[in-house]
Amino acid sequence: MSFWISPACHGCGACVPACPRGAIHPSKGYLASFEIASVDCNDCTKCAIVCPVDAIGPDPDWAVCRGRGCPLTGRRLSGWACSEAGARCEHCGGSLWKAPDADHWICARCDATTRVACPKIRKHLADRPAL
Ligand code: SF4
Numbered sequence: 338m339s340f341w342i343s344p345a346c347h348g349c350g351a352c353v354p355a356c357p358r359g360a361i362h363p364s365k366g367y368l369a370s371f372e373i374a375s376v377d378c379n380d381c382t383k384c385a386i387v388c389p390v391d392a393i394g395p396d397p398d399w400a401v402c403r404g405r406g407c408p409l410t411g412r413r414l415s416g417w418a419c420s421e422a423g424a425r426c427e428h429c430g431g432s433l434w435k436a437p438d439a440d441h442w443i444c445a446r447c448d449a450t451t452r453v454a455c456p457k458i459r460k461h462l463a464d465r466p467a468l
């Protein structure tokens with residue numbers, strides 16, 4: 338999932354420094370003063386906690402990150418780390434994962450041993466306009 342900012346936002350900006358992912362930016366739309374980059378949000382809830390008007394909540398249109406629906410929460414990939422969109426595959430744009438005790442990151446979509454895509458990245462790539 339990602340978090341989402343509703344029109345109740347009054348633009349105080351308190352959520353911006355609270356986000357450890359740097360995912361909150363001034364809005365280009367008209368609904369709220371700020372918006373969350375869904376693919377960068379890791380659902381930590383820190384922004385929602387500091388918002389004085391309860392304008393931030395889960396966005397049901399986005400796949401969960403590190404929760405229900407994330408392949409890394411399954412038994413097969415238990416203990417793997419995720420780049421959480423901080424670094425992406427240079428070929429497909431997918432998120433990078435690292436096996437326990439491994440010293441390098443792999444692309445979960447391109448690597449022959451995983452062949453699983455982060456549902457959030459999958460949605461992000463599917464939503465991109467065709468070139
Ligand atoms: S839930 Fe966490 S990662 Fe997502 S926008 Fe809020 S503070 Fe940032």
Ligand code: SF4
Nearest residue numbers: 346347349350352388
């Ligand atoms: S903390 Fe709440 S009211 Fe303030 S900018 Fe963020 S979403 Fe808007």
